[in-house]
Amino acid sequence: MSKPPPDGPTRVAQTDGADSTASQQTQRRAEILDAAARVFTELGFAAASVDAISRDLGATKGLIYHHFSSKSELFVAVNRTAMEMLRAALLRPGLEELAPPDKLFSMAMAHALLMMEQLPYLRVAGQGFESVLSGRTTAVERATLAEVITLRDSNEAIYIDVLSEGLADGSFRNIAPRQAVKPLLGALNWTSRWYTPRPGETRADREALARQIATFVVRGVVQIGSFWAPS
Known part of the structure; x- marks a missing residue:
């Protein structure tokens, strides 16, 4: 052997x-x-x-x-993680098969739910890291910060693409996607400012709240006078 x-x-x-x-x-x-x-x-x-x-x-x-190596590097890393979490939530399998309103609803619900379930990360991301870190970073940290900004912009672009799809097929009213995305994201991201977990709160409770927020977002862009409800 x-x-x-x-x-x-x-x-x-x-x-x-x-x-x-x-x-x-x-x-x-x-x-x-x-x-x-x-x-x-x-x-x-x-x-x-x-x-x-x-x-x-x-x-x-x-x-x-x-x-x-530093507090600044930690701050940048937390922001990067927040943007990576959001991107993963927005690019879940199966979304491409949905009509634009349903796709936007699914994305917005996942976004709002992430805000609640990863609250510290998303609150830090809302602190405005460009201004917070102005003059406090090394060259390496600034390079990483640029990558975070690119991630943030690419997440925004995912929403712009869906708004453009809905505009093209007539399901969304006459909006300018690059402008409309700003108040849309404002409504979603502001969740990190006002949301506070309640004693005894369950995931089902958070999902119900995320559903309300996502419904509000979609109804803000669908054709005026048309009826849309989440499936």
Whole structure:
């Protein structure tokens, strides 16, 4: 019977160990970002500190600095994560098969629900990171910030495309999509300002509220006098 290569099992063990370590590092990074989002939400960028984030996390500042070089880098990373979360919510499978009003409703409902379920991240994203970080960032952080702005703009473009579809097929009234998207997103994003979780609130409660918000958004652009209701 042939023998396995002498270092075969060792290589497998090293690979498994590396995968496990990478997974742990990814998880730890996510936990740091969760804590940073909570602290930035509570204190704002100026008053927040790495000390405060480490206390919320229940870990040392050294652990945070192992993953992030500065408070500014953390702030940018929280914003990037928020934009990535939103993009994933807007690009769910099956949307392309829907008519523009139903597609817009599905997107708006997912958007509003994300606002409620990832409130710290989306509140931080609403703080206006360009002005908050003006003059406080390194060249690397500014490059990352530019990527975040590109992500934000691409998320907006998803809505513009749907508004354009509805304008073209006559389901939406005569709107200018690039202008109409601003109040539409204002209605959705403002959820992060006024929404506060209630004691005992369930996901079904949040879904019902998101449904109301999404219905309001769609009825703002459908043809005047036409009837539309969510399916």
